């Protein structure tokens with residue numbers, strides 16, 4: 399990146415993630431990179447995404463105008479990346495689970511920078527609770543309920559969690575798209591008791607309302623909620639770096655609002671940002687959207703702590 403214009407009155411968000419905060423800063427948000435890429439059905443370089451998301455923070459400030467928060471009032475700690483880029487999904491299960499568990503110790507919440515969507519199963523297990531006491535909210539165009547016959551992939555983390563014992567009634571999936579999923583997997587979702595909100599309904603309700611209702615429902619069933627934000631829930635025009643995005647998805651503003659609501663909810667322990675393959679991106683639009691979700695989640699966390 400070319401020389402940045404430095405303005406002491408315009409603090410950049412990457413400095414906040416590096417630890418710069420006010421004297422009265424409260425709480426703790428930890429960020430951990432999980433550059434897993436070998437689970438992808440469409441091969442890509444999702445291992446590069448933690449870096450591009452962090453780099454995108456340079457182009458944001460810490461000021462949330464809508465909610466009146468400055469992120470420098472929240473302490474942040476960047477744990478760097480777990481060295482799992484060359485591991486198979488199977489070999490990465492235990493390291494991810496343990497790393498997420500450690501990251502949560504003493505933190506109010508953790509944001510994970512994927513990596514492909516196969517990080518979601520071990521990361522949710524890393525919350526360290528009995529799965530009966532866990533809930534999952536996915537913001538994703540896909541069910542991620544594909545068969546486990548070929549092993550763990552980015553297309554089957556939700557199926558794997560169901561098999562592990564996560565109750566279907568503890569799962570809400572927002573942003574599911576027609577013609578991007580099969581009838582067979584739709585039946586599995588319904589049979590398991592998963593609440594499915596297609597993108598059309600999410601948009602007509604409004605994302606704040608839809609996500610609030612989902613978290614309200616899940617918080618009655620579980621102690622700890624995991625949010626899986628697959629950026630392919632956005633319209634392909636906004637998420638060219640995600641192999642799975644299709645025209646007709648959510649906007650960057652929709653997902654940013656969703657991330658804020660999730661950050662504000664007391665039972666949300668972890669949010670992941672997955673499926674970005676940076677070499678496919680155009681003008682950094684997907685990484686910038688993901689970075690804004692991290693910042694909005696952090697702003698929501700400030701609301702939670704106030």
Ligand SMILES: [Mn+2]
Pocket residue numbers: 515538539540542552628673
């Ligand atoms: Mn997905």
